[in-house]
Amino acid sequence: MVALIPYITLAWLVPAFPLVGFLITSLAKNKLKHNQAGIIASTMVALSFITSVFLFFILNSSGQDSATLTLFNWVSAGDLKIPFALLIDHLSLVMMLIITGIGALIHIYSIGYMRDDERVNSFFAQMNLFTFSMLLLVMGANYLILFIGWEGVGFCSYLLIGFWFKNPAFNYAARKAFVMNRIGDLGFILGIILLFFTFKSVSFNEVFSQAATLQSGAPILTLITLLLLVGAVGKSAQIPLFTWLPDAMAGPTPVSALIHAATMVTAGIYMIARSSILYNLAPITSNVMIILGLTTAIITAIVGLRQNDIKKVLAYSTVSQLGYMFLALGLGAYSAAIFHVTTHAFFKALLFLGAGSIIHAMGGEQDIRKMGGLRSKMPITFLTFLIATLAISGIPPFSGFFSKDLILTKAFEISPWLYALALGGALITCFYMFRLFYLVFFGNQRLSSAHPHESPRVMTVPLMVLSVLSLFGGFLNIPALFGGDSGFENFLHKAVTSKESGEISSATEVGLIIVSLSLLGIIIVLAYRTYVKKSTVPAADGAPSSLIARIVANKFYLDEIFAALIEKPFGRLSDFLFKSVEVKVLDSAVDGVGTLTSRLGSLVRRLQQGNISFYLFAMVAGILLFIIFILFV
Amino acid sequence: MKELSSAIQLIPLENYIFLSVALFSIGMMGVLFRRNTIAILMCLELMFNSVNLLLTAFSAYHSDPSGQVFVFFIMIVAAAEVAVGLSIVVMMKRNVDSIDINLLNRLKW
Amino acid sequence: MIFLFYLLSTIMIVCALLVVFSKNPINNVIYLILCFIAMAGHYILLNAQFLAVVHIIVYTGAIMVLFLFVIMLLNLNKAIIIRKSTVTRVSAVITGGIFFLVLLAATRQTFEIHAKYPFNSEIGLVSGIGKTLFGEFLLPFEISSILFISAMVGAMMFGKKDA
Structure with a gap:
């Protein structure tokens, strides 16, 4: 037992470090030499990672569930009293560890990746601000602090997606991301206002304790949760607001990694998991989330099949995985969703950083039709990318298997049909990921002008760290079936209230795993035969193709329908x-x-x-x- | 002197009020009426003195010397005002060769 | 005695009107001096002998002589032809009349006038005034000397040729 109070005051250091880093790198950006900004920024994020780890052990050994640190009174007007307070509990600690840990690796990687960019100092300033906003988002003790971080994240993503602002298309992508997020934010802020109107408070503790007294399915709760869901849909890129995320590939690759893995898109998942008490009381909203999540997962997976830009493929896979997280949220398995966020953060950061390494090696080329045969040229990238691909496909014992299987099992508990659909999406994911993998690393090099080479140590070391995490991250939460104790879920249960679900027999569970694994094996072999044995290369952009293929390649014409x-x-x-x-x-x-x-x-x-x-x-x-x-x- | 000192009891205070109001109004009318700056200054003196008269009357009827002391102070202020005012008139005559008040419209700048 | 009051009042008002309406500056000054002398008579009627004397000395003796001096200096001793327009002059007279009426109405409205205080013929004498002046009002009296100095300096500043 360790007393929590004297140590918890250190919590303010966690967001303070990146903020200080931002101030230093942005104010002195004309004075800093080339690598200094990157080193400062990385150090700051690493420092806040260390602080987070320290807080993690303190909270674990204290036996307490949560602690609130009130920094100062921010707003005090009539009924409205909002302290600027940070909430430390198991949920926010998990998010802090992901953000700072993955964020630090991405920062270090960026030192190598952005070495030759002339605005590298601004880049690191914006990255630090991004990390700061996200930390504020997950650490805030009330909805308003969460909203500050929410908006800060949106603003920083605008800056970073449009980082190479001299290209008008990139600017357009940044604007699109901003506007789409803004549509979601409108719903979110309306939800917060309605929350305040209903409960006369925006603090998590007070809202949840008051909401627990309300009846399940109360219309006001359904309305609030739906409005908050609109915000989450915008931020976490679900149908119909997902089109900004693939376009957000305009930014530098580390930014994509940061957006997809550690920050930004997980904000929506976090917010709903944080409000789990409200969502448990709103069955209609939960059903909406199941439908949204499943549709997003399947549709974007299908779109991913026909993409030829390496980063776009990864972007669609992110949207698809986010769909699984929403499915889990809708099923009431909040801790499963956060677990998937964690493992996804590991392997998606790895995928993006690996893709960055490939793009770096290919001299800026992003089209997978022009790559190929990189296996021997870039052995480290090859190995780490293989691990990440296996992880996202859900092959045991890689981390993705555990989290995805958890969600699929939960879906089976509700209905076998849900399970079948979700499994179908997972199979498609597996197919296009291996398509990408085979096209990039096998066969012959198709672009003669490029001279691929392995990336420098500063870029490969984060890759190796992340591949270890992707490999073993799943062991955080070994299900009872394999003799584990579901440690991660039990850890989160102190902060997140998941719905009780019916148990299924372990025989059924084993059967489900065997079915999914054999199907995955077939898919991998199929992809191998298509892209390695026959060395099929996807057709060029202008080539004639069937109607369905065209629809898929054009993302179901969603952009045009919006227009x-x-x-x-x-x-x-x-x-x-x-x-x-x-x-x-x-x-x-x-x-x-x-x-x-x-x-x-x-x-x-x-x-x-x-x-x-x-x-x-x-x-x-x-x-x-x-x-x-x-x-x- | 005995007769004089009792005269005050025969004259009602209203008479003095009417007299000084009349004098004040005449002085003010003169200020508006004349364009000659010196004449305007003289009319100002007239207004000062009507107030002095009223103060003295109140002081005498209330048997309080403070009123008369105030008359004394007003005379001091009036003397200072006249000194400064007349020097302004001299300077004006020297600069624009006229003492017409309407020529002082440069005050708008 | 009431006859004396009316005589002095008539002289004062007639002289005041002449100050306003006569055109020659020299005449203006003379009428004003007459008016002030009549006012000194009023002071004596009111048992304010000290004030009467000071009034004669300061106003008629100093201030009016100053006026005359300036008029002579600037060579203004002929009738000045500058005149305001008829509209202005009529409106000036009307404004003055209205002002008079309003002030009268004000005195009628505000209070009832009566002299019920015990009469004391000593307060207007030099000793009475002096006791008050150097007792209660000593500080303002001393400060007024500063006012005089500043007025003197101001007048000299204005009078300088190259000011």
Whole structure:
């Protein structure tokens, strides 16, 4: 037993380190030499990782469930009292460890990756700010602090996606990410307002203790949870707001890794897991989440089949995996969702950093049709990428197997159909990941101009660390079936209230695992035969293809549907408002005020022409009126 | 002197109030009426003195010397005012060769 | 005695009106001096002998002589033709009349006038004034000397040729 209170005050250091790093690197960005900014930024994130680890052990040995650290009173107006407080419990600690741990590795990797960029100092400043915002998001003790971090994350992603702002397409991608997030944020902030309206508080503790007294399925709770869900859908890139995430590939590859693995997209999952008490009381919202998650997982997996840009494939796989997390959230298995967030953070960071290494080696080329035969040229990248691919496909004993199997089992408990659909999505994921893997590393090199080479040590060491994590991350939560104690889930149960679910027999469970594994094996062999034995290369962009293939390649025309349904009418409305309302009504009203003022001014100006006699008259008149007013009014 | 000192009891205080109000109004009318700066200054003196008269009357009727002391102070202020005012008139005459108050419209700058 | 009051009052008002309406500055000054002398008579009627004497000395003796001096210095002793427009002059008279009426109405409205205080003929004498002046009002009296110095300096500043 360790007393929690004296040590928990250190919690403010965790977000403070990246903030200090941001201040140093941004204020001194013209003074710092080439590698200094990266070293400072990485050190800061690593320091906050160490602090997080320290807090983790303190909390574990204290036996307490949570602790709140109030830094200062932020807002105090009438009923509204919002302290600037940090909440340390098992959930936020897991998120802090992911963010700072993975974030530190990505920062170190970036030192190598961004070495030749001229704005490298700004890059590290923005990365640190990004980490800071995300830490604030997961550590806040009320919805408003969470919202600050939420918005900060959105803003930093805008900066980083549009980091190479000289390319207009990249700017467009950044804007798209920002606007899509903004749509979600609108729902989120409405949800917070409604929360305050209902519970007269935005603090987690008070809201949850009051909400527990409400009846399950209360309409106000359903409305609140749906609004919060809109925010999560925007931030975590679910249908229909997912299209920004694949476009966010415009940013430098470490940024993609940071967005996909450690920060940003996990924010929505975290927020819903944090509000698990509310979501348990809103069965309608849970069903909506199941449908959303499953549709997203399958549709984006299908889209991923036809993508030829290495980063786009990974982006669609992220959206698909996020769909699984939403499925788990909808099923009430919040700790399973957070577990998948954790393992996904390991292997997705690894995949992206590996992809960055490949792109680096290929001299900026991102099209997998032009790669191939990199196995011998880049052995470390090859091995680590293999581990990550096996992990995301769900092959035991890699980490992805444990988390994905947990979600699939939960789905089977609800309905075999859900299980079948989710398994189908997983099989598709497996197929396109191996397609990517075979195309990149096997066969012959198809681009003659590039001279691939292994990346420097500063980039490969994070890869190796992450591959160890991807390999063994799953052992954090060994299910009872394999003689484990589900340690991760039990750890989180202190902070997150998962729904009780019916038990299924271990025989069924073993059967399910055998079915899924044999199907995965078939898929891998199939991919091997298609892309290695026959060395099929996907057709070029302009080549004729079937209707379905075209639909898939164009992401089901979702961008076009958005354009037709929302963008065009909105554009026309704006045009109408501009031409008739803005120009004719608002402009003339504003101009009228100006004209009136200047006319009045030139009228009154005549009073001020310096004529003393007139002044005297005015003065006497004033005195007269004053006396009359005093006496007779 | 005995007769004089009792005269006050025959004259009602209202008479003094009316007299000084009349004087004050005449002085103010003069200020508005004249353009000659010196004449305006003289009308100002007239207004000062109407107030002095009223203060003295109140002081006498209330048997309180403070009123008369205030008259004394007003005379001090008036003397200072006249000194400064007249020097302004001299300077004005020297600069614009006129003492017409309307020529002082440069005050607007 | 009431006859004396009305006589002095008539002289004062007539002289005051002449100050306003006569055109020659020299005449203005003369009428004003007459007006002030009548006012000194009023002071004596009110048993304010000290004030009467000071009034004659300060106003008629010093201030009005100063006026005359300036008029002579600037060579303004002929009728000045500058005049305001008829509208201004009529409106000035009307404004003055209204002011008079309003002030009268004010005195009628505000209080009832009566002299019920025990009469004391000593307060207007030099000793009475002096005791108050150097007792209760010593500090303002001393400060007024600063006012005089600053007025003197100001007048000299204005009077300098190259100011």
